[in-house]
Amino acid sequence: MRGSDEMYASVPSPVGAAAELSWPKARVVAVRAGRRPLGVExxxxxxxxxxxxxxxxxxxxxVPAFDTSAMDGWAVAGPPPWRLREPADGEGLAGQPVAEALDDGEACRIATGAPVPAGATAVLRREDGAAEPAAPQAGTGAGTKPGTKAGAKPVTTTTLRLRPGVTAPPLGRDIRPRGQECRAGEALxxxxxxxxxxxxxxxxxxxxxxxxxHRRPTVELLVLGDELLTEGPSRDGRIRDALGPMLPGWLASYGARLTGLRRVGDDRDALVAALRSSRADVVVTTGATAAGPRDFLHPALVEIGATLLVDGVLVRPGHPMLLAELPTAELPETAGEKRRYLVGLPGNPFAAAVAAATLAEPLLRGLGGCPQAEPYRVRAAAALAGHPGHTRLVPVTLPERGAVPLRHDGPAMLRGLALAEGLAVVPPGGVAEGEPVEVLDVPCG
The missing domain is CATH 3.90.105 (Molybdopterin biosynthesis moea protein, domain 2)
Structure with a gap:
């Protein structure tokens, strides 16, 4: 079997292959590739x-569509005490029609979310009031208002008073007025x-x-490699696949709609067939991006006529990543309008996460019509070592004192990433303690 250097030298490059890009330039290329959203639905x-x-x-x-009670209690009109009106069926409850208007000096029970009757000046909270039987009025008989005709509306027989030490509610208290949150036609x-x-x-x-x-870009994930196990611990020279479980959530957080996950062995023809049969807007592959004797992604892209936009990025870890534009000849119904891409991630788990943050995130956000994530800077709580010519992405926690680097940040490690609150973007040469450093969010869903 040929050595990796000889193998790489003999592999033709897809159209457009170029030298490795700096990390900022690679991000710009990915943003430009996704600059036009896919469509609207x-x-x-x-x-x-x-x-x-x-x-x-x-x-x-x-919103609200009508004046609404913000508390359980009584709708009241005017100053205390109030004549407490006996409720009709359902009156004062949420989801029921508005109660009859209140006269000055009247009150009626009301529940949170119920429409407030006309004439109400405030809502008295349940804990602030007490209902007491009213004393009969001399010569009228209990429960009869002077001058009331037979068959007329019953008179309130209970008085609502404030509890000791409680002041009368000010005008409008605990009433959510109609349109408080927004008005009809308002852009929110x-x-x-x-x-x-x-x-x-x-x-x-x-x-x-x-x-x-905007239509979410569809993504098919191709997990490449004969060495990967889908269950149980690593054994017999084979290792457990970490990217199959990890990447769907990451890609979804970037706006993707995952249409499937396929596992493809170390077979060039099988990889070519998988790439040709995919109908996803973006194909994301794991592994086979470097120059090893069984890394077939580059020759497969040549065979299907792909155009490389990014072929390697000056970043650690994850530098053998790539971004390619895929042909659409197999899709005659959308030829000329359809745009398809491939993001090639390295096989090492943390390196793949770095590559996804570098290329997949800006591409997918753009294709889905979502604004690019705004970079933010925090103070480095400790010195962040840099590489002489490469950007480094370092998992960090973000306590109040600033970005704190985590251990276990090697290309094949996930322990640091699992604890990270962000990825610090460390430029060549590093960042001194106390200096600002750009941080990328780590997907959490």
Whole structure:
């Protein structure tokens, strides 16, 4: 079997192959590749999670749609004490029609979320009031208002008073006025906003059943290598696959919709067949990106006519990563409009995570219409050693004192990454203690 150097020298390069790029330049290439979102679709709320809004999210109604009680207690009109009106069936409960209007000096029971009757000036909290039987009025008989005709509306027979030490509620207290949160037609979220569970809740609250979103890029994950086990501990010279379980969640956090995971052995023809049969917008592969005797990704890309955009990045770990544009001749129904890409990740787990953060994240965010993540900087709590000519991505925790590097950050290790709150981007030469350093978020979903 030929040595790796000889093997690499004999492998033709896909069209567009170039020298290794710096880490910042490689990120720019990935951003440019995804600069045009794939398309727009209208989908039910339940299918929109993880997509990006393709248009501003506007309210279809006032929120709240009517004056609403913020507490359990009594709706009151005017100063105390109040005549407590006996409730009709369902009156004062959430989900029921609004109660009859209150006259000055009247009160009625009310529950949180119930519509506030006209005439109410405030809500008196349940713990602040006490209902007492009213004393009969002389000459009228208990429960009869002077001058009341037979069959007229019953008169309140109970008085609502403040408990000792409690002051009367000020005007409007514990009433959520109509339109307090938003008005009908008001734009609440901008196009490009990521649809999170909270966004889905807001969309429902303002009356939406569907959302117009950018189509999430479909991704097929190809896990390459004969040496990988799918269950149990490593044994007999074979190792447990860590990337198959790890990457789907990472890619989904970047906006991808995973359509499948295929395992492909160290066989060039099998890899070519897998690449040709995939219909995903983006194919993500693990392993076979370097120049080993069984690394067939480069020759497979040559065979299918791919164009390399990135072929190696000056970063540690993960430098043998690649980004390629795939041909669409096999897809005549979308030829000319369809754009397909391949992101090649190294086989070592932490190196693959670095490559995903470098190339997959900006590509997938762009294709899905989601704004690129804003970089942020924190102070280095300790010196971060650098490489003379390569950027380093270092797992860090982020306590108040700044970025603290974690151990176990070798290319094949995941222990440090599992504890990390971010990846510090350490430029060539390193970062001194107390100096600012850029940090990338670590996917957590």
């Amino acid at each position: 209208r989908c039910p709320l339940t299918d929109a999670l993880g997509a990006a809004l393709a248009e501003p999210l506007a309210a279809t109604t006032h 979220l901008a196009a490009g906003t990521l649809v999170t569970p909270a966004v889905l809740g807001l969309a429902a609250a303002i009356g939406h059943d569907e959302l117009t979103v």
